[in-house]
Amino acid sequence: MIKSKFDLTGKVAIITGASKGIGKAMAQGMAEFGATVVVSSRKQAAVDEVAATFKKEGFKAIGVECHVARAEDREKLVNQTLEKFGRVDILVNNAGTNPYFGPIAKMNMEAYQKTMDVNLNAAMELSNLVYPHMKKQGGGSIIHISSIEGLHASHMMGAYNISKAALIMLGNNQAAEWGVDNIRVNVICPGFVDTKLSAALVQNEQMRDKISRNTALKRIATPEEMAGLAVFLASDAASYCTGATILNDGGLIHAPLF
Ligand SMILES: NC(=O)c1ccc[n+]([C@@H]2O[C@H](COP(=O)([O-])OP(=O)(O)OC[C@H]3O[C@@H](n4cnc5c(N)ncnc54)[C@H](OP(=O)(O)O)[C@@H]3O)[C@@H](O)[C@H]2O)c1
Known part of the structure; x- marks a missing residue:
């Protein structure tokens, strides 16, 4: 049965x-398909609330606080997952930040470093922490959440674009190295999604219109529209899919300019 491979x-x-x-939408999607989800962010209260909501729905979930740029937090996240559930099959490196809007020449190195630490370096470090366990288990699925901003340049978000481009190549390299261990690594590039992170852009009426006009589907996405692809990549239905960079952007990249 092909359907059962999505389970x-x-x-x-x-x-x-x-x-x-x-991240929350992807966690919900995976939980709905039967996974035990470890919901993580910088705030224990916030992840506890999400986990409690999921549990009320009958899903299996816990919340673990982890600031992804902190080594001790990353170790705690993986160790608590292993202590509680004895395995880790799926890692979604979704936490992201964009602390600076402006030209590269005026960006301070602190903002640049923070962007790289959260968006790129943490994804590598967390992957390295789960790698030996996935290898021992006979496989796993790692998903990096990059962005269409990792595929083109911008005037205002240089560090973000650089970090997201490097994240794509991190995924490609991990896929090349870890395929032999049946660990698949894929990258999702969302377009514009209505969230807190993108609020400055998508809540601005002029920007919203501009983005919608330049998107084939003529609108901005909801977070839930990002979940299905992540569920697929996490599942055995994607058992031959690795090293892929998949756009989920409503046709933004391919919309004709005239
Ligand atoms: N929204 C878009 O249009 C869009 C487009 C392309 C790509 N993306 C990417 O999608 C991912 C998710 O973004 P989103 O739009 O869903 O943002 P969001 O709604 O602002 O959510 C960000 C999440 O990350 C957590 N977080 C922030 N910094 C963190 C850190 N240092 N360590 C751990 N958790 C952290 C936040 O929770 P706490 O505050 O509780 O820590 C929150 O759960 C990001 O990687 C982003 O770059 C977004």
């Missing part, structure tokens, strides 16, 4: 940045 029952998924937005 995530028995699998344990860690999702970073899952207290709201895209």
Whole structure:
């Protein structure tokens, strides 16, 4: 049965940045397909609330606080998952930040470093922490949440774009190295999604109109529209899919300019 390959029952998924937005929607999607989800963000109260809501729906979930740029937090996240559930099958590196809007020449290195630490370096470090366990288990699925901003340049978000481009290549390299261990690594590039992170852009009427005009589907996405692809990549239905960079952007990249 092909349908049964989408079933995530028995699998344990860690999702970073899952207290709201895209991460929360992906965690819910995976939980609905049967996974035990470890909901994580910088705030214990926020992830506890999400986990409690999921549990009320009959899903299996816990909340673990983890600031992804902190080594001790990353170790705690993976260790608590293993202590509680004995395995880790899916890692979604979703937590992201964009602390600076403006030209690269005026950006201070602190903002640049923070962007790289959260968006890129944490994804590598967390992947390295789960890698030996996935290898021992006979496989796993790692999903990085990049962005269409990782595929083109911008005038205002240089560090973000650089970090998201590098995240794509991190995924490609991990896929090349870890395929032999049946660990699949794929990258999702969302377009514009209505969340807190994008609020400055998508809540601005002029920007919203401009984005919608330049998107084939003529609108901005909801976080829930990001969940299905993540569920697929996490599941055995994607058992031959690795090293892929998949756009979920409503046709933004391919919309003709004239
Ligand atoms: N929204 C878009 O249009 C869009 C487009 C392309 C790509 N993306 C990417 O999608 C991912 C999710 O973004 P979103 O739009 O869903 O943002 P969001 O709604 O603002 O949610 C961000 C999540 O990350 C958590 N977080 C922030 N910094 C963190 C850190 N240092 N460590 C751990 N957790 C952290 C936040 O929770 P706490 O505050 O509780 O920590 C929250 O759960 C990001 O990687 C973003 O770059 C978004």
